[in-house]
Amino acid sequence: MMVCEYKPGLEGIPAAQSSISYVDGQKGILEYRGIRIEELAEKSTFLETAYLLIWGKLPSKEELETFEHEVRYHRRIKYRIRDMMKCFPESGHPMDALQASAAALGLFYSLRDLHNPVYIRDSVVRLIATIPTMVAAFQLMRKGNDPVRPRDDLDYSANFLYMLDEREPDPLMARIFDICLILQVEHTMNASTFSARVTASTLTDPYAVVASAVGTLGGPLHGGANEEVIQMLEKIGSVENVRPYIEDCLQSKSKIMGFGHRVYKVKDPRAIILQNLAEQLFEKFGHDKFYDIAQEMELVVEEKLGSKGIYPNIDFYSGLVYRKMGIPTDLFTPIFAIARVAGWLAHWKEQLAENRIFRPTQVYNGLHEITYTPIDKR
Numbered sequence: 001m002m003v004c005e006y007k008p009g010l011e012g013i014p015a016a017q018s019s020i021s022y023v024d025g026q027k028g029i030l031e032y033r034g035i036r037i038e039e040l041a042e043k044s045t046f047l048e049t050a051y052l053l054i055w056g057k058l059p060s061k062e063e064l065e066t067f068e069h070e071v072r073y074h075r076r077i078k079y080r081i082r083d084m085m086k087c088f089p090e091s092g093h094p095m096d097a098l099q100a101s102a103a104a105l106g107l108f109y110s111l112r113d114l115h116n117p118v119y120i121r122d123s124v125v126r127l128i129a130t131i132p133t134m135v136a137a138f139q140l141m142r143k144g145n146d147p148v149r150p151r152d153d154l155d156y157s158a159n160f161l162y163m164l165d166e167r168e169p170d171p172l173m174a175r176i177f178d179i180c181l182i183l184q185v186e187h188t189m190n191a192s193t194f195s196a197r198v199t200a201s202t203l204t205d206p207y208a209v210v211a212s213a214v215g216t217l218g219g220p221l222h223g224g225a226n227e228e229v230i231q232m233l234e235k236i237g238s239v240e241n242v243r244p245y246i247e248d249c250l251q252s253k254s255k256i257m258g259f260g261h262r263v264y265k266v267k268d269p270r271a272i273i274l275q276n277l278a279e280q281l282f283e284k285f286g287h288d289k290f291y292d293i294a295q296e297m298e299l300v301v302e303e304k305l306g307s308k309g310i311y312p313n314i315d316f317y318s319g320l321v322y323r324k325m326g327i328p329t330d331l332f333t334p335i336f337a338i339a340r341v342a343g344w345l346a347h348w349k350e351q352l353a354e355n356r357i358f359r360p361t362q363v364y365n366g367l368h369e370i371t372y373t374p375i376d377k378r
């Protein structure tokens with residue numbers, strides 16, 4: 001057997017062959033099925049992009065209408081799921097609520113027929129349709145309110161924003177939210193996608209695949225970073241405090257949230273689009289002083305860490321956009337999951353098409369031949 005060098009974090013080691021997305025971290029390029037994200041952000045919708053990723057091609061007009069129709073009419077969640085969610089502690093993190101609810105879907109749709117394209121399609125539709133409803137339901141129930149029924153006359157993103165507070169969103173806000181979902185839907189072999197593929201490789205159901213990926217996305221080094229960006233901006237408080245804050249972080253060797261990326265060594269192309277969307281929001285709905293702090297941070301971090309390839313990543317500006325939309329900070333990562341579920345499902349389908357269960361090896365660095373010490377002798 002070939003002996004490979006151990007790489008912490010599997011850095012640089014291919015974990016799968018995939019035709020879903022492509023990143024060039026030196027040039028700052030991200031493509032979904034070969035199409036640049038800048039073009040999709042301008043011309044596509046989240047559901048069309050989800051279709052592209054999952055079925056490998058842009059849908060025809062008819063295919064898209066059918067898909068949108070199916071998703072629209074599967075948005076409602078079962079009363080028993082809602083009742084289960086009502087029992088969750090209000091103080092719990094919405095990502096934990098989402099993980100439990102996604103896993104619970106598997107109890108209701110337990111038939112597992114992975115060779116049947118109808119089962120695959122139904123599962124895709126159900127997960128993409130119901131995850132936003134579950135996020136919104138928990139948001140209202142933790143405040144002591146009843147969840148709002150989805151509105152069939154609203155499109156995907158407008159309906160989600162409506163379900164958060166029962167107010168129909170401004171069309172620009174809904175469109176910008178939809179673009180944010182496009183930007184967050186897929187990103188090659190990141191931690192949550194890897195987790196989804198490992199789970200998928202055991203041939204379990206897609207609800208378990210999504211639940212395990214949601215659990216992985218929640219950590220602060222992955223999806224959770226956008227929440228920490230807002231906490232950091234609140235802590236910094238003013239433009240004058242930016243430089244001392246960054247100097248402190250560098251001295252104490254702590255990471256500055258929203259900066260740096262394992263793959264991108266230039267500014268993340270998604271951050272460039274999000275920054276532009278944030279500016280559109282500020283223009284229409286009023287300036288946000290956090291944006292001034294963020295811009296100063298970008299300058300100082302570039303000055304100090306640009307030579308190491310540390311630039312803003314997607315989480316740096318997504319938090320500012322969601323905050324301006326009035327979305328609570330701890331929903332930022334569940335919203336990331338609403339988007340990313342379509343990417344995970346694309347990987348689930350790709351994994352099933354040429355499945356081999358993941359079974360890596362390890363480098364054992366423990367002891368051998370140790371004798372058992374009875375408990376009263378330890």
Ligand SMILES: CC(C)(COP(=O)(O)OP(=O)(O)OC[C@H]1O[C@@H](n2cnc3c(N)ncnc32)[C@H](O)[C@@H]1OP(=O)(O)O)[C@@H](O)C(=O)NCCC(=O)NCCS
Nearest residue numbers: 221222225254255256257258259260261262308310313315
């Ligand atoms: C994303 C992240 C985990 C990538 O980590 P990585 O690929 O292991 O990057 P490295 O730790 O190898 O970074 C190389 C150097 O830059 C430094 N660096 C990386 N990100 C940094 C950050 N956000 N703040 C300060 N220094 C940073 C590292 O300390 C390291 O310095 P060294 O060479 O002196 O040891 C890391 O950049 C990070 O923790 N960022 C903050 C969290 C975040 O925004 N996550 C969202 C990612 S989309």
